[in-house]
């Protein structure tokens with residue numbers, strides 16, 4: 001009888017404990033959802049006035065102002081743009097966490113995608129004395145199935161990091177065949193590299209490989225976690241190979257599409 005009572009008590013305890021866990025998990029889910037909603041709302045509310053500041057600062061900077069005033073307007077415009085980029089990252093993270101990230105997959109020309117990114121970063125690269133180049137080793141009819149805006153965002157993020165963590169040499173953006181039905185994109189730099197034990201962590205949100213570089217290089221540690229999720233949403237996987245002191249290569253592959261009405265020129269492969 002004592003044994004039966006004992007068992008009964010144990011079973012009750014297990015049931016209570018299980019209910020406690022379930023309640024805690026539910027509370028955590030609720031809190032998480034509230035946090036994501038809050039982030040999404042805040043980011044959205046901040047974006048609108050921020051856009052106003054940015055546009056007006058740009059208008060001001062374009063006007064015929066005395067030199068000093070124009071430089072001041074340019075600083076406002078540049079700072080506004082950085083702030084907006086951070087806010088957009090936070091908005092993306094909240095969408096990812098809430099499972100509300102959507103991509104629109106279209107046929108994208110990899111040459112155009114790479115050219116756009118190169119143009120965007122040409123000035124920054126030149127300022128740092130770095131080379132930034134594209135290398136497309138695909139037949140001309142080869143397109144990729146991707147969300148054009150998000151593909152640009154991923155490549156932009158990788159090139160931005162590559163330039164940030166490189167002091168000499170440069171950055172190459174490559175597109176090449178990955179088997180018959182995929183296209184592999186790679187961003188290679190000759191920068192500081194990432195220690196082997198930190199490689200996996202760079203894709204975690206808010207993680208920076210070297211805390212001491214945070215203040216030196218700035219950044220939120222969100223870029224790569226967003227990039228990884230965007231690549232996944234487009235049917236790929238973002239990975240990295242790196243050697244400290246020699247540089248890093250971030251790469252991913254996406255499904256290839258053969259353009260209709262643009263017949264393949266077999267000898268163009270590798271051109």
Ligand code: ADP
Nearest residue numbers: 161162165202208209210219220221222223224
């Ligand atoms: P952020 O650049 O804002 O810190 P990211 O998510 O883009 O955030 O990158 C996370 C971390 O990964 C960086 O802080 C840096 O330590 C490391 N990292 C990313 N790209 C490179 C690179 N090309 N070379 C060296 N380290 C890098």
